[in-house]
Amino acid sequence: MELRLEGISHRYDALTVLEDISLTVEEGETLALIGPSGCGKSTLLGILGGLLQPSAGRVVAEGAVPASCLNPLTYVFQDFALLPWRSVADNVSLALEHHPLSANERRERIAKVLQSTGLSDFATAFPGQLSGGMRQRVGIARALAVMPAVLLMDEPLSALDAQTRDLLMEDFLDLWVRERTTAVYVTHNLNEALRLADKVAVLSRRPGRLREIVPLTIPQSERGSSAALAELARLHDHLWGLIKDEARTAEREVADV
Amino acid sequence: MSETGQRGGAIRFRGGGFAPGQRRGPAIVVFAALIAVWQGGSSLGWINPLFLPSPMNIGEALYAVAASGELWRHVTASLGRILGGWALGTFAGLALGTAMGLFTLARSIGLPLVSAIFPVPKIALLPLFILWFGIGEPSKLATIALGVFFPTAINCYSGIDGVARNLIRMAQSFDLPPRDIVRKVVLPGAMPTIIAGFRISSSVALILVVAAEMIGAEYGLGAFVLQAGHLMATDQLLAGVVCLSILGLLFGAAISAVEKSLLRWR
Numbered sequence: 276m277e278l279r280l281e282g283i284s285h286r287y288d289a290l291t292v293l294e295d296i297s298l299t300v301e302e303g304e305t306l307a308l309i310g311p312s313g314c315g316k317s318t319l320l321g322i323l324g325g326l327l328q329p330s331a332g333r334v335v336a337e338g339a340v341p342a343s344c345l346n347p348l349t350y351v352f353q354d355f356a357l358l359p360w361r362s363v364a365d366n367v368s369l370a371l372e373h374h375p376l377s378a379n380e381r382r383e384r385i386a387k388v389l390q391s392t393g394l395s396d397f398a399t400a401f402p403g404q405l406s407g408g409m410r411q412r413v414g415i416a417r418a419l420a421v422m423p424a425v426l427l428m429d430e431p432l433s434a435l436d437a438q439t440r441d442l443l444m445e446d447f448l449d450l451w452v453r454e455r456t457t458a459v460y461v462t463h464n465l466n467e468a469l470r471l472a473d474k475v476a477v478l479s480r481r482p483g484r485l486r487e488i489v490p491l492t493i494p495q496s497e498r499g500s501s502a503a504l505a506e507l508a509r510l511h512d513h514l515w516g517l518i519k520d521e522a523r524t525a526e527r528e529v530a531d532v
Numbered sequence: 533m534s535e536t537g538q539r540g541g542a543i544r545f546r547g548g549g550f551a552p553g554q555r556r557g558p559a560i561v562v563f564a565a566l567i568a569v570w571q572g573g574s575s576l577g578w579i580n581p582l583f584l585p586s587p588m589n590i591g592e593a594l595y596a597v598a599a600s601g602e603l604w605r606h607v608t609a610s611l612g613r614i615l616g617g618w619a620l621g622t623f624a625g626l627a628l629g630t631a632m633g634l635f636t637l638a639r640s641i642g643l644p645l646v647s648a649i650f651p652v653p654k655i656a657l658l659p660l661f662i663l664w665f666g667i668g669e670p671s672k673l674a675t676i677a678l679g680v681f682f683p684t685a686i687n688c689y690s691g692i693d694g695v696a697r698n699l700i701r702m703a704q705s706f707d708l709p710p711r712d713i714v715r716k717v718v719l720p721g722a723m724p725t726i727i728a729g730f731r732i733s734s735s736v737a738l739i740l741v742v743a744a745e746m747i748g749a750e751y752g753l754g755a756f757v758l759q760a761g762h763l764m765a766t767d768q769l770l771a772g773v774v775c776l777s778i779l780g781l782l783f784g785a786a787i788s789a790v791e792k793s794l795l796r797w798r
Binding site: 324326346348349350352354356358359360361369370372373401403417421 | 699701702704
């Protein structure tokens with residue numbers, strides 16, 4: 276599925292958060308949205324999936340959705356958003372229960388995503404018993420269970436420690452980047468963007484405007500190789516150059532929201 | 533370094549204390565000691581049995597009313613009123629609390645209304661209810677139900693209001709129908725607060741049943757205690773009080789059991 280943003284602007288009362296953002300996420304591509312804190316990345320993601328109403332502009336989805344897809348635009352949340360009173364399997368089940376699936380189909384889907392996220396042994400555990408990394412795996416399993424056409428990920432690794440983050444990032448590559456699931460990945464971490472994305476969209480500080488779209492031509496599978504290092508370092512410096520000054524200003528800003 | 537300064541050696545542990553635990557032993561010992569002192573004072577004639585009968589006398593009185601079947605009649609009368617009134621009040625309270633938790637209109641109307649009526653001691657309305665419903669059961673049920681209604685509504689409302697916004701957004705992002713969001717996300721999320729409200733409302737029900745039965749009832753623990761007082765039968769009076777305390781403990785235990793089974797995940 277292809278997502279087209281047409282002149283998206285958003286205001287909270289007098290505060291303009293996003294201004295005139297137009298951008299296309301093409302079928303099968305992973306777009307990373309980066310920008311200094313408070314630039315409205317998460318707001319933009321909320322608008323993309325219909326959880327927030329933009330003040331102006333619209334988002335258009337184009338392209339057929341396979342019948343197996345139950346929820347075309349599916350989120351993975353920074354804080355996991357798991358129901359603490361449901362077990363791992365039941366948390367995944369929550370996304371399926373209101374769809375007309377037979378009990379068997381549902382069980383199969385749950386078993387399959389738990390398997391692919393390495394959670395099979397934890398199906399009956401409660402979120403409170405799991406580490407942060409495992410909880411986010413549940414969040415991802417739940418998202419994959421509906422076979423989304425577009426994955427919308429809101430800083431999915433930000434709440435995790437650096438080691439867990441690296442491990443999960445590799446799993447992400449297996450789970451959807453190689454499957455070529457269309458994805459929008461919001462992050463403030465340049466390394467995550469450079470590891471996972473096909474294209475990086477850089478937003479400016481508030482009001483968030485689209486500053487630049489940086490395409491990454493090296494395939495994800497080759498980004499670990501030494502040949503790619505120099506190019507990735509160059510891109511890193513370029514991206515950091517784009518947001519560094521604004522990140523500094525944002526950091527010194529007194530919150531007035 | 534000055535003479536008074538510390539000069540090496542093992543580091544003094546200074547992180548102790550401020551971590552109270554709970555043990556069963558001391559409580560049992562103190563309980564037993566209190567009862568023993570009380571019984572001893574009575575046996576030695578230091579305590580006038582008319583004003584404060586000994587634990588043994590209370591036990592005998594309790595056995596006597598239990599054996600005659602009289603106690604059972606009083607207990608069942610009280611229990612019926614408590615359960616009936618509590619169920620009515622809880623049902624209505626949960627309904628209003630849920631509405632206040634979910635809808636702007638219900639909240640805008642309900643919150644000021646509840647805040648205005650909540651502080652009224654409900655027993656003060658019993659005479660009015662007697663005028664409306666007569667001296668029989670309905671006026672007592674209404675008093676208890678009203679007393680239970682408010683804490684239940686308030687706890688249910690604040691429980692729902694406290695459900696993490698992000699869980700609701702998550703449910704919306706998976707296109708759960710609103711009914712399912714209420715049933716699978718909002719109500720379970722509010723459950724700990726709702727059950728905490730049950731603790732308050734069950735003790736309110738116990739207080740109100742006694743008060744209502746003291747105002748006008750033939751049977752019931754409140755009537756029993758009042759009659760015993762009129763007859764200066766302090767041993768029976770305290771036997772009734774013991775029954776009330778046991779009832780209170782049983783309610784607490786029942787709620788803990790519900791809590792344990794519903795909130796296993798915590």
